[in-house]
Amino acid sequence: MSEEWERLYDRHHEEVFRLSLNIQVRRGDPVRERDHAALEATAEERGLTDEQIADRLGLPEETVRAIRIRAERERARPEDRWLLYQIGKRRRR
């Protein structure tokens, strides 16, 4: 990994992750209500594709994708799977 890449990653990973589909905020019920003004206004919060994030941050799409995927990997907690095995045993009738 080059130092330049590391600097780029450090500078943008929080924002790229926040803007990505990993965090999705919905205000009201704009798709069902076909409220296109609200959809446009809340697009960032609902989660963006790499292409959309690239447009907003002025970065190449491939760079955004690489940052996002690394950020996902570094935040990953696969051990959370074990939480599933600890609940609901012999209690559901």
Next chain:
Amino acid sequence: MRPDGPEALAEAKASIVEYAKRKGALAVGVADVDEIERIAPAGHGPRDLFAPCRSVISIGVGGATQGMWLAPPKVLASYGDAERRAYGIAYGLAYFIENAFGRRAMFCPPDPDPESGTRVPMQSLKLHAELAGIGARSIAGDILLHPEFGFMYYASCFTDMPLEADGPMETNPCPAPSCLTMYDRTGKTPCMSRCPVGCLHADIRDGRVVETRFEMHRCADMTQQYEAIPLYLKRAFLDERDPAERQALLYGTQAQDIWYRMAIGDGQLLGQCFECMRVCPVARQAPQADPVRRHRHRHREDA
């Protein structure tokens, strides 16, 4: 004969709905392609995959049986779903349309976009279904709910036949009255309170959902096991220096579970824990939410 004109197209639509329901769909709707194109991000509209698309047909099939809902998450995560049945019906529907009407149709792939990795889908089946009027977004990560059938799995079929579109639902069954009562008392709805990783949040005022927040990455970390495979391999082969820990990463029970699921295939490395839906009154108690309730409904209708 190729249907042409409003009456023939209306008959074709009725035949499509009848076909899908005969094959097991509970709900069928047609979404307005232009509306989808307007809302979906660039590169993720139906015409990005099927340029002559004039209609998107969305179908919904029922989720778990009433008995399966009693199982713990380690079972539900493998067998609580019915998504492959939905895909099978939509796949067959494309053949039905071409055979019956001489118009082009294709199964809409439900998979992630290979250019973007596993967390970005090629198409939003949720958007298709919502605009086709067979589901509305819930607090539980925008999982769609139907007031009559509760929680369903969705699949889509594209066609160049210009069918009349159905609009979205007039009302949203989420949150249910009992959820509002619980929220007023505790600040959480059942789905929010039961999520094992706390990925669901909502702000509800005067009975209306003002804002929902879904931390999809936390849900994915817990349920999408295919994402864990390279992490375990990296830890075992590159990061971990302790031989016992390396052994555990490769041969421990969590690794064995992944290798087993990879070996048997068929989508066993993805799913959800279903805790949010298990406690959802719409998903579990809608009039036709499961086969037992549908059985009762049919018998009431017969009587």
